[in-house]
Amino acid sequence: MSHAKTAPPSPAAIRILDLFAGPGGLDVAADVLGYRSTGIEWDKDACETRAAAGMDTFHGDVREYSAALFPHAQVLTGGPPCQTFTVAGHGAGRRALDDVLRYIERLHTAVREDGAEWEDIVRTWQGISEELEEKALEAEKVQAEKREVEALRSVERRAIKKSLQEHGSSTEDIKRILKALRASKEFDLEDANLKQLFEEYSALGTRLNSLKERLEKLGDERTGLVLQPLWWVIERSRRPGLKPYEAIVLEQVPAVMLVWKRYAKVLATLGYRTRTQLLHTEAFGVPQTRKRAVLMARLGETDIPEVTETHERYxxxxxxxxxxxxxxxxxxxxxxxxxxxxxxxxxxxxxxxxxxxxxxxxxxxxxxxxxxxxxxxxxxxxxxxxxxxxxxxxxxxxxxxxxxxxxxxxxxxxxxxxxxxxxxxxxxxxxxxxxxxxxYPWSGKDQPQQIGNAVPPRLALHVLRHVLEPELSEEEARARLEQAIVDLENWQPGEPVVVRKHGQWKGHPLTGR
Incomplete structure (x- = not known):
């Protein structure tokens, strides 16, 4: 980072923009380190928690915003939702991952092409966005049809159960038959009416499976969301009048490591030194076993070593x-x-x-x-x-x-x-x-989901300090972390803040308006 070349500035001078910010796991870590952060978060309940915790927040879909709206942000962080990549069955997760990797390669080709103008890069992004939007619209239609078929199957299932009861089948036999029916097993039936019901149910099952396969091929909106941080970095790096981010920190589940590695190739083209690392949370003092795939990047020539584990692995x-x-x-x-x-x-x-x-x-x-x-x-x-x-x-x-x-x-x-x-x-x-x-003032609905989705702040302490303070000696870094951990445990919320919406730029330090 540029500040590493001279005397290190006050941490408060470093301004972080946190995409998909959640209830504030990274932001409370940034706060105790002395950095100033702003989060963008679409979930209203998570925004309530952030507001109660005094975390500066814009509410809304990240796709409604752009890097150009926050020209004074020096660091980009985030954890885009990527559950799609871990979906089991029919290779859906693998297909979604492959789609994202192809889109990243298209963006990489655009930014490394000799003589490419900003307008050329934008056209590539627009083409990707249009493809994703078309898939999303088609997925909505298929999803609606899928719900109709599921409702029809429920009606057929009830009719089969009623018919079996009328034929004197025992409760256990009915359970066994309905279970076999879900597994699409065939039956040799003499009763014409019951046979027809079974055939209709089976036909609906075939249709339902076909719809599920179509949905898996189409993917979902999270396929596009995982591309957002990369596009924000590209915009800040290549759009005339903007300066590149000084540093980037992205984290997600281990399945996303392939995405981060592909990201790293694009970031290298844009002038960043990068490091990807799979972190075990308990190895950094988190009382929980969890693995996170992390991408770290700094602009310039300073390499990023691995983040050193401080605790044993479980x-x-x-x-x-x-x-x-x-x-x-x-x-x-x-x-x-x-x-x-x-x-x-x-x-x-x-x-x-x-x-x-x-x-x-x-x-x-x-x-x-x-x-x-x-x-x-x-x-x-x-x-x-x-x-x-x-x-x-x-x-x-x-x-x-x-x-x-x-x-x-x-x-x-x-x-x-x-x-x-x-x-x-x-x-x-x-x-x-x-x-x-x-x-921490957990607020809003479904607080357990907010907690489960959050970045462990203690892990964020290690990563942020590691990326943003390369000038510290080992002894200085150790002392810095020890004090930050004490401060994190004893942290108290300040005054609640008002969550901003898109368009409410006036007076915000990252917008310059």
Whole structure:
């Protein structure tokens, strides 16, 4: 970055624009580091949380805005929604990923073409946008037809159930037949009316599968959203009258790493040094196992090394079923311990749920003080929906998702639920497991979903400091992070802010109006 070439400026001088900002995971990290950030977020509930937390926010779809509207932003960050890439079944995720990679290559060709004018680059982007819009409109029509077929199937299913009851089939037989019907199994039926119902149901199923395949090929709007940060970088780099961002930080689920690697090639053409890295959150002091694919970029000639892990990684180890003796149990740890990093520097132990919640109780004494507990996940494990995953209190949490409030807490070593007032994580506690301050003012609806979707602020501390402060020595960086972590835990919201809308530019520091 340019500021690394001279004396480092006050962090407050660095202005961050955060796309798909969510409830403020990256922004609260930026705040404790002393940076000023502005987020763009479409979800009204997340905007309510941001407003209560004092996070500067524009509400709306990122596609309604543009890089040119915020010419004074020096750093671009964001995590575009990319769940499409992890969709199972019929290769939908892979097709969506391939589409995005092809679009990125088209943009790359446009920006690296000798003598390409800004208007030529814009035409390429417009062509991509028009294709995505056409697909979106077609998908809406197919989705409407799919809903109609699903409704017809429900009617046929009820008619089949009623006919089976009239023919004297038992309740168990009806359940078995309806289950087989969902699996599209054929039946040899003598009753003409029932046979017709089965045939009609089967035909609707064939039609429904065809519609699903069409939808998968068309993709959805998230295919276009993942391209937005790249286009913003291109606009700032190539549009006359604008200056390039000094730095870029993007993060998402591991499946998006291929996108970031392709992004990196375009950014290199635009003059950036880049680094992609898969980060394990517990290796940075987050009391939760989660993996994030991160793209880091800086304008200029300063290379970006890997972000150094500060804590051990959590590696669960299952006790073999044959290990029944006391010595076997004693010699089999529930985790593997990584004693030191690649450079020989000792790492801290990963942070357990118990430790994180205890630290939070020191700040907010009204939080529950539980006995040893086990978290029983709302999700299945090993491909079996009924086999709920578990994690004990003295280990990091499993990945916090939007269903965190459905997880049960039971007494460790039993299936007995903890009392009602402590049998589930509160929103504040779920936030703490994401490393939000215990005082973070969660607001609006579906707060668990907001929490689950957020960037863990402690992870963001490491990445932002690493990218934006390359001039610090190892000792200075370590001290900076230690103080920031203390400040993050003790952070308190300031005055609530009013969320702005598109067009409300007056007086905003990033717009210059």
């Amino acid at each position: 590696r669960p180890r299952t006790v073999p079923a044959s290990s029944t003796t006391a010595s076997d149990q004693a010699n089999t740890l529930p985790w593997d311990i990584e004693v030191e990093g690649l450079d020989g520097t000792p790492k801290e132990a990963w942070v357990s749920m118990e430790k994180a919640l205890k630290n939070a109780r020191n700040i907010a004494p009204d939080l529950p003080d539980r006995p040893a507990f086990t978290v029983v996940s709302n999700y299945g494990t090993g491909g079996d929906p009924g086999a709920r995953g578990t994690r004990d209190h003295d280990a990091p949490s499993a990945t916090i998702t939007g269903k965190v409030s459905r997880n049960r807490l039971v007494h460790k070593g039993t299936t007995t639920d903890l009392p009602d007032d402590s049998g589930r994580f509160s929103f504040a506690e779920a936030g703490v497991l994401q490393t939000f301050p215990v005082a």
